[in-house]
Amino acid sequence: MNLEGKHAQIQAILKKEKKDKPTLIQERTYDAILNGASLVGLAKTGTGKTLAYALPSIERLEAGQKNGLVILAPTTELAVQIRNVVQPFAKALDLKALALVGAGNRQRQEEKLKKGHAEIIVATPGRFFDFFSSGRIKLGQIQTLVIDEADDILEFAKLELLSSLGQNLPSTSQILLFGATESKITKDAESLFGRNFLLVDVRPDQGSQTAHYFLQVDNDHKLEYLQRLVKVDGFRGILFFDSNEAMLHFARIFGHSKTQFALLATNFSKDKRQKAIQDLVKGKVKLLLATDLAARGLDIPKLTYVVNYELPNDENTYLHRAGRTGRMSKKGYVVTLGNDHDLRNLKKQLGEQIEVSRVYFAGYKLSTDKPEKKEKAEKDNNDLNSAVDRADNGRSSAKKGKKQEQKGKKAKHKKRKNKNKGYHPHYLKKEKASE
Numbered sequence: 001m002n003l004e005g006k007h008a009q010i011q012a013i014l015k016k017e018k019k020d021k022p023t024l025i026q027e028r029t030y031d032a033i034l035n036g037a038s039l040v041g042l043a044k045t046g047t048g049k050t051l052a053y054a055l056p057s058i059e060r061l062e063a064g065q066k067n068g069l070v071i072l073a074p075t076t077e078l079a080v081q082i083r084n085v086v087q088p089f090a091k092a093l094d095l096k097a098l099a100l101v102g103a104g105n106r107q108r109q110e111e112k113l114k115k116g117h118a119e120i121i122v123a124t125p126g127r128f129f130d131f132f133s134s135g136r137i138k139l140g141q142i143q144t145l146v147i148d149e150a151d152d153i154l155e156f157a158k159l160e161l162l163s164s165l166g167q168n169l170p171s172t173s174q175i176l177l178f179g180a181t182e183s184k185i186t187k188d189a190e191s192l193f194g195r196n197f198l199l200v201d202v203r204p205d206q207g208s209q210t211a212h213y214f215l216q217v218d219n220d221h222k223l224e225y226l227q228r229l230v231k232v233d234g235f236r237g238i239l240f241f242d243s244n245e246a247m248l249h250f251a252r253i254f255g256h257s258k259t260q261f262a263l264l265a266t267n268f269s270k271d272k273r274q275k276a277i278q279d280l281v282k283g284k285v286k287l288l289l290a291t292d293l294a295a296r297g298l299d300i301p302k303l304t305y306v307v308n309y310e311l312p313n314d315e316n317t318y319l320h321r322a323g324r325t326g327r328m329s330k331k332g333y334v335v336t337l338g339n340d341h342d343l344r345n346l347k348k349q350l351g352e353q354i355e356v357s358r359v360y361f362a363g364y365k366l367s368t369d370k371p372e373k374k375e376k377a378e379k380d381n382n383d384l385n386s387a388v389d390r391a392d393n394g395r396s397s398a399k400k401g402k403k404q405e406q407k408g409k410k411a412k413h414k415k416r417k418n419k420n421k422g423y424h425p426h427y428l429k430k431e432k433a434s435e
Helices: 003-016 024-034 049-060 076-092 106-115 125-133 159-167 189-193 219-230 244-254 270-281 315-322 340-350 376-417 426-434
Strands: 039-042 069-072 097-100 120-123 144-147 174-179 198-201 210-216 237-241 262-264 287-291 305-308 332-338 356-358 360-362 365-367
Touching (some): 003 049, 003 076, 024 049, 049 069, 049 076, 049 144, 069 125, 076 097, 076 120, 097 106, 097 125, 106 125, 120 125, 125 159, 144 159, 159 189, 210 340, 219 332, 237 244, 244 287, 262 270, 270 287, 305 315, 315 332, 332 340
Parallel strands (some): 039 174, 069 144, 097 120, 144 174, 210 356
Antiparallel strands (some): 360 365
16 A cells, blocks of 8 residues: 555544544644655643554554564553554554553563554553563664654663664664653653754744642642542532642542542552542542553543642653643643642742642632632621621521421431541442452
């Protein structure tokens, strides 16, 4: 099949998926990648980077070209997500795509790698170098090497391994580095890999529909505020923590509330993590608790909110968290919880790049308008009216008050009776029992 035929089939799928209008990063990198250039592509999160590198790379492949396209992704979830994105296009061109991830069964993956003759490999760094060192994937087979989330891949792979891999690829192969922010691997690409790179940075030209908010609250009331935040109209969000331990500690406490949530923990099995994501996607829960490592690069449809339980460590972390919402120019909200000191640090951290606004609860919405305090005169007037009403009602009012008091006692008794009947995820119960 010639290039024109492949392109036509790919365009048909894009039209069916309503993705036939290319994004800025897709438009500006397509020809260069199709012509075999090595390239650094920088674009904001959620703007179509996966298809930007995948589609022209797939078009260059021929059926039977085993391991011709290798895509490295930092996490299991992202690798599986990328495989799922490219699958329809690969199938249309009679190509096979295989995910090799550390969380999966190694023996089963090795059998698929040995017998499946997949042209497209999507892998986490550890599992890729495992099979590469054992000779299952050979240098001469790789036509295109893609390092996705290149700004974060070094958290999961040693720079020397990646550099050696790139330098030893055939001169006819290409290397594509894609990310949302610059890092050592993108800044020093030419010296690290020993070849020339074309830089395509579309970030300055990209708009955003994401609003960045700060909700002032002390640590003692964060749980209460989160319960209220989840009830805001259209809420479907991720609550980010700095560590797995902090997340699990909070989950045990939050489990006593009636707010349903799911957990995306690094020590959970692949199936359990996938179920947590699917529960959020399908609307079974409206809140997903996650760490940065677990949620890196995830594309969750209709995710409207990203909530920072605490201030992120740096600007890069903040941007990656924020990138889970407002994807493909949809409206999104990032809400950071903290005190005045946290707000000052956040603004200093982000500089002039992002404007952060204070936000307040306004019923079932968030508003940047500070709630007006009731005037003292209005309060005094209400108190006076209440006194008059009580005098006019006389004994009838007293009788009514007594009934209300009895009703209140019953409600209080019922509330105390159901005090501990909160939402307890089954995996938290098991963990607590084993402690």
